[in-house]
Amino acid sequence: MADEEAELRGIFLLECDELVGTAEASVETIRGGGGAEAAIHALFRAVHSIKGGAGAFGLGRLADFAHAFETYMDRLRKGTAPLDAAAVDLLFDGVDVLRALAAEVREGEPAPAARYDAALRALRAAGGLEVADSPAAGSVDFDPLADAAVPVDGGGSEAARLYRIRFVPGPKMIGAGIDPLRILETLKELGALSVELDASRLPALAELDPSVCAFAWNLTLETAAGRDALDEIRDMIDDVATFEFEAAAPSAPDPAALEAPGSQPSPAAPPSLPPATEPAKPREKAVPTVRVDVPKLERLGNMVGELIITQAFLARQVAGLDPDAHRQLFRALDEMSQHIRDLADSATSIRAQPLRAVFSRFGALVRELEKSTGKRVRLEITGDQVEIDKTVVERLSEPLTHLIRNSIDHGVEDAAGRAAAGKDPVGHLHLRAEQRGAQVVIELVDDGKGIDRSRVLAKAVERGLVPPGATPSDQEIDELIFLPGFSTAEAVTSVSGRGVGMDAVRQAIGEMGGHVGLTSRPGLGTTFSLHLPLSLAILDAMVTLVGRQNYLIPITAIVESLRPAAASVVRMDDAGAMLAWRGALLRIVPLGAEFGVRDWRTDPTQCILVIVRPSGGEPFALQVDDLIGQEPVVVKSLEKNYRKVKGVSGATILGDGRPALILDLPTLSAATLARRRLERQAAEG
């Protein structure tokens, strides 16, 4: 029973996150001024639902805070409290504390006490509650269900309507701590309730399990409270009971039903809803869920990984057999391969989480930055429903925080600067995500002043990163901001300028197998693009051979592979060998040289060139001795088991049992460029 309650509580906390997100979006709308009335009602409903759920699960601090928040909201929506800038600030504070309190329950990390106390005091004062008699933490004592009687649709003057309700408690309802009696009492408080009990399922005493409700009801309720009040009750017990209702015209009640409290139903006429005169709002059918411990998921992922390795081993073992002579074997292997791929996809999707989990934190961050910088910024978030591996979601918070801080500090101008540039005084920051194939791309777009390239170049020259007089391209200048310790901030502020930002971002994203891209237009703004793999565990790779070593190239990065004609290989003194390809010259990166492999083929014309385009980067050609074939591989951390190696994102075990390195193309590209620059400088003395 404790497990069931914990499971229900977990579900409530998930819903709570969504409700906090709704609340935050509503406050954003209120701040924007458009549709404020609807947003106030939406905010009220979200806070009210949080209060109800928190009370049901005995989450005193959360329930208490939501109660104060809701009371204040009630004054706002009735117009008895002013809706001004101070009110919006208070609403944002309230949402932030709600989020922190939900995290407190979920993760055990206490919400900041000072902030909780201040916001609670402010909300209670603004809501006209006695500040002094704020109940102590965890001591809130109220019936959340009774509170569902609050009319929440803004229709306080709505005429009474008649609702027919079918209420069938499920077997887990009482065990989950929700007494069906309390639901009926709550309905009674909403208006005139007539009750028709179906006791036909009541078993003999010996068979009775008191924790399983054997009763069901057909109810008729005449109430002015509005449909939302019934919606809230339904939402509260959705997982543990059937609660269906529909409205009938007030003029057409069933007098017998209204005047027959306590009557028993006729066995010949099982309780059923009469024909609807106003169908209930269609609801999405909730998908049943189970909670699974993360270690169990990881074990599943590891086992799928082992299966993939075994499959690759089998594929290699049968490679020499005659397919015609072993048709059944090959068919079975094909089928098994497909099943393993499906299994791997399923295992990946189980680990996936919506980006909302991390994106939802940034509203509060932007508001904090607005206060500390004095700039006004509107954060727009889209695509937060996109899902990505849980580990990635958890590790995204820090780099995205860096980027947002950077955009507001360096990118978005202050109000005067924006006015001078003919821009809206409120800066715009757009955080968006979308899935592209096996990748998720997250972009942070600001409409600020863009990168000041002359300043970046001057700083780079000053620090000896670029020789004086050099004329790097715009893209090369933009790339300079990712160098360790690089910062153009004149002063170290609390926001940025400590020189530990963009390189850390690139490193963090690189460690997740991703890549950071950047485009900037002077006066118009900057876009940072994070390209991330959907899964960190399984990768489709091309197995290559260099000397006696295998190197793996992510399939998604490969444009084509070719054996070059001698005429298409151009040798340049300062850039090594180049490949003439589709009207452009591509750098040839010989993997044998990069990794110090023995016995590799040095002549490009005797090798295979694999043209790759790292996410957001320029294409280049990898020189390998041969291609072995395509394989799904299980990515193992090299760093965890050995150390970080530039140009390598991980390792794997191939089907023949040999280890192989997986190439990290963006860092490999950067490393080869850096090495050639050093070689040039050395050659120039």
Added chain:
Amino acid sequence: MDVERLKLAATGELGATIEIKTQLLARLEAGRGAYLDARDVDEPSLALIQTIEAAAAAFAERTLPFGLIEPSDRLCAAYETVGLFAQLMSRIAPDS
């Protein structure tokens, strides 16, 4: 007729209800009637009400005495709420 009094707890929480069910089954098994002293019931529950109703049916089937003694206002209100007020009236023990 051998009738025993059993006192209902102030709260109809699950543990107490299961306990009263066990006691009622024992009386039933022993062929003895039962009167439930319900004057102190302050927080009735659906679990308690359905247990009382199942017991009433079981004792009636064995033609053994069964009833509620001085049901509290809260219990009466709960019976009315679930749609069993008429049944409650018929369960009031003769000496209450």
